[in-house]
Amino acid sequence: MLLSVAFFISFSLSIFAQDEASADASGDQQEQAEDSGEPSDDAGASDLGDPDNGKSIFNSQCAACHKPYSDGIGPALNGVTVRHNMEWIHAWIKNSSALIAEGDPDAVAIYEEYNKTAMPPFPGLSDSDINDILAYVEQPKPEPKTVETAGGGEAGASGSGGGVSVNVILGILVFVLVMLLAVLFLVNKTLRNFAEASGVTVPEKTKGKPIWKAFVENQFLLLVTSVVILLGVGYFAYGFLMQVGVDQGYQPIQPIHYSHRIHAGDNEIDCKYCHSSARTSKHSGIPSLNVCMNCHETISEVSPETATEEYSKEFYDGEIAKLYDAVGWEPSERTYSGEEKPVKWVRIHNLPDFAYFNHSQHVSVAGVSCQHCHGPIQEMEVVYQDAPLTMGWCINCHRETNVKMQGNEYYEKIHEELSKKYGVEELTVAQMGGLECAKCHY
Amino acid sequence: MDLMRSLFYKSLVVILLAGFLVSCAGKDKPNYQYFPDMYKPVGYETYGEYDIFVNQQEAKLPVEGTVPRGWMPYDYPDTPEGRADAKANLENPLPRTEENLIEGKALYTIYCAVCHGDNGEGKGILVEREKILGVPSYDDAGRAITQGSVYHAMYYGLNTMGSYAVQTDEKERWQIAHYVMKLKNELEGGEEMAFEEVDEDAMPNKTSAGVMRAQQHMESNQATQPETSTTNN
Numbered sequence: 001m002l003l004s005v006a007f008f009i010s011f012s013l014s015i016f017a018q019d020e021a022s023a024d025a026s027g028d029q030q031e032q033a034e035d036s037g038e039p040s041d042d043a044g045a046s047d048l049g050d051p052d053n054g055k056s057i058f059n060s061q062c063a064a065c066h067k068p069y070s071d072g073i074g075p076a077l078n079g080v081t082v083r084h085n086m087e088w089i090h091a092w093i094k095n096s097s098a099l100i101a102e103g104d105p106d107a108v109a110i111y112e113e114y115n116k117t118a119m120p121p122f123p124g125l126s127d128s129d130i131n132d133i134l135a136y137v138e139q140p141k142p143e144p145k146t147v148e149t150a151g152g153g154e155a156g157a158s159g160s161g162g163g164v165s166v167n168v169i170l171g172i173l174v175f176v177l178v179m180l181l182a183v184l185f186l187v188n189k190t191l192r193n194f195a196e197a198s199g200v201t202v203p204e205k206t207k208g209k210p211i212w213k214a215f216v217e218n219q220f221l222l223l224v225t226s227v228v229i230l231l232g233v234g235y236f237a238y239g240f241l242m243q244v245g246v247d248q249g250y251q252p253i254q255p256i257h258y259s260h261r262i263h264a265g266d267n268e269i270d271c272k273y274c275h276s277s278a279r280t281s282k283h284s285g286i287p288s289l290n291v292c293m294n295c296h297e298t299i300s301e302v303s304p305e306t307a308t309e310e311y312s313k314e315f316y317d318g319e320i321a322k323l324y325d326a327v328g329w330e331p332s333e334r335t336y337s338g339e340e341k342p343v344k345w346v347r348i349h350n351l352p353d354f355a356y357f358n359h360s361q362h363v364s365v366a367g368v369s370c371q372h373c374h375g376p377i378q379e380m381e382v383v384y385q386d387a388p389l390t391m392g393w394c395i396n397c398h399r400e401t402n403v404k405m406q407g408n409e410y411y412e413k414i415h416e417e418l419s420k421k422y423g424v425e426e427l428t429v430a431q432m433g434g435l436e437c438a439k440c441h442y
Numbered sequence: 443m444d445l446m447r448s449l450f451y452k453s454l455v456v457i458l459l460a461g462f463l464v465s466c467a468g469k470d471k472p473n474y475q476y477f478p479d480m481y482k483p484v485g486y487e488t489y490g491e492y493d494i495f496v497n498q499q500e501a502k503l504p505v506e507g508t509v510p511r512g513w514m515p516y517d518y519p520d521t522p523e524g525r526a527d528a529k530a531n532l533e534n535p536l537p538r539t540e541e542n543l544i545e546g547k548a549l550y551t552i553y554c555a556v557c558h559g560d561n562g563e564g565k566g567i568l569v570e571r572e573k574i575l576g577v578p579s580y581d582d583a584g585r586a587i588t589q590g591s592v593y594h595a596m597y598y599g600l601n602t603m604g605s606y607a608v609q610t611d612e613k614e615r616w617q618i619a620h621y622v623m624k625l626k627n628e629l630e631g632g633e634e635m636a637f638e639e640v641d642e643d644a645m646p647n648k649t650s651a652g653v654m655r656a657q658q659h660m661e662s663n664q665a666t667q668p669e670t671s672t673t674n675n
Contacts, residue, residue, distance in 0.1 A: 059569070059575045060578060060579070061578070062576065063576035064575070064578075064601055065601070065602075073602075122584070244475065245473055245478075246473055247472050249469050250469055250472055250473070251469045252470055266571075267568060270552040270553075270556070273552055276552075276553075276608070280611075283489070285488070285489060290604065291609065293604055294599075294604030294606075295568070295604075297602055298574055299573055299574065303572075303573070342497055342498075353480055353483040354480040354481075384469065
């Protein structure tokens with residue numbers, strides 16, 4: 001009784017706690033929104049132009065090669081109005097190669113310094129556009145917003161943060177129970193004192209047989225207990241034998257800490273972007289490092305908001321550095337050294353060699369979602385095997401799933417004949433012969 | 443009675459042992475197997491690791507200059523000149539059909555929309571989250587993209603954009619190019635382009651783009667051969 005009450009209290013409390021946490025998180029977001037609103041007002045006072053407009057132009061036209069505060073393909077732009085005069089900057093942006101051809105010493109020097117990479121002309125930018133861009137890049141480098149990241153961390157942790165508050169609640173419950181015990185003990189003691197004072201004799205307990213002796217002498221109880229124990233042993237032994245060779249939950253440590261949570265979850269990159277061969281091949285391969293470099297040529301460090309309590313920004317940046325090491329990419333010089341070391345990923349989902357599984361006919365033809373077999377992969381920081389991948393698991397799905405016949409001319413005739421034979425509208429994989437041994441085991 | 447007691451203790455030990463064994467399967471390493479007769483492959487696995495190969499990689503590079511069936515090398519080089527050449531002269535071999543556009547849209551959503559956005563205006567989710575910047579819109583007048591330049595950029599990559607030749611095949615890239623031109627047309631507010639009528643027998647869908655191009659190559663070679671022979675004479 002007491003336990004159930006305690007259970008109920010802990011439940012309702014944790015729900016309250018979660019409500020509070022989410023309220024906190026939304027509050028943080030509001031504060032963030034206000035924060036981000038402020039600096040634009042201050043910086044609008046710059047004499048060059050409108051930095052907000054400049055930022056949007058910069059992000060769409062310039063940011064492919066330039067960053068405000070660090071070198072990219074082109075030089076860092078912060079401080080450029082100090083290094084060069086305005087007329088020169090305007091002429092350079094509108095047509096840099098013409099300046100170089102004229103033999104302008106500054107222009108030639110920059111051209112030589114940055115590997116003779118020509119900057120494309122931007123005749124479409126007006127003078128005020130260029131001034132807006134300059135106003136944006138001349139803003140002092142913003143301090144890392146510590147408040148904001150803390151808020152982000154809290155908001156991110158609110159999902160798992162439930163564990164902490166549950167611990168606190170349990171601690172409070174234990175405290176309450178101990179207090180109750182103490183109170184009961186005290187009440188008992190005072191009652192005894194009263195009894196003594198009023199001359200009532202409390203009946204003494206008589207020592208009986210020890211409980212185990214009584215138990216052993218009762219043959220019926222003994223029989224029932226041994227039957228229960230036998231059943232229990234059978235249950236556990238069977239359970240033990242049934243999990244031999246099942247790798248559900250297998251979660252090895254990979255050579256690079258690749259986070260599906262960040263890529264597929266936060267950034268909503270489609271699964272087939274990296275695992276592109278799932279569409280066409282039996283194997284849904286691990287992407288080659290060239291796919292990594294499609295994006296990570298420009299993304300060399302994670303943003304502070306990505307870091308969690310468990311994994312810091314430094315940790316993630318180090319993992320990206322491991323990628324650069326494997327492909328031989330020099331981020332400072334933006335060149336490949338040619339020294340490649342393939343990353344030895346650890347394969348998690350393994351079928352025995354005598355089973356044939358084809359990704360493309362499940363993904364492209366049947367349209368099965370990735371999560372159906374691989375679990376909530378977009379929430380996994382480190383990937384584990386979600387499904388057991390046992391034969392019973394495969395067959396279950398083949399019994400319950402209907403074949404996607406619409407728009408597939410291969411099935412036109414077969415559907416007509418088989419649905420007549422079985423008397424059904426839609427055919428499951430099993431009715432199509434998806435349980436035959438040779439379909440998967442040859 | 444002694445016997446009973448020892449039986450009781452024995453069963454306790456068995457239960458504890460079973461519990462211990464069940465907890466044995468850790469999550470860091472694969473579970474143990476019972477007589478794994480045909481579990482390990484005898485042949486080489488596609489992504490396997492074997493000592494006899496360079497870098498222990500089972501996947502080996504084909505010899506340079508070889509041409510597998512159903513595939514033709516891409517003739518335009520990865521240079522500014524090659525890009526200008528492709529932009530001016532390279533045409534989409536696929537007809538502009540609804541089917542090709544639907545396929546192109548699906549592929550575009552997977553591979554391109556993360557940066558270029560669903561409408562092609564350069565505002566994909568990665569740009570919106572400020573992970574990758576400097577993605578131009580398809581209607582950018584200075585770039586004036588064509589089918590050929592779109593294909594060239596997909597094949598080799600351009601500046602900070604990487605190559606997508608690994609993730610897509612030739613036919614898929616041309617389907618994407620069709621869809622990109624549709625997006626460009628929409629961004630520019632142009633009139634909707636009509637679908638082409640295709641004679642099913644003349645252009646069988648099953649033939650891969652590479653084979654089609656190989657056939658065209660042959661035909662054009664045959665057409666030009668008499669001319670070259672006359673010039674030689």
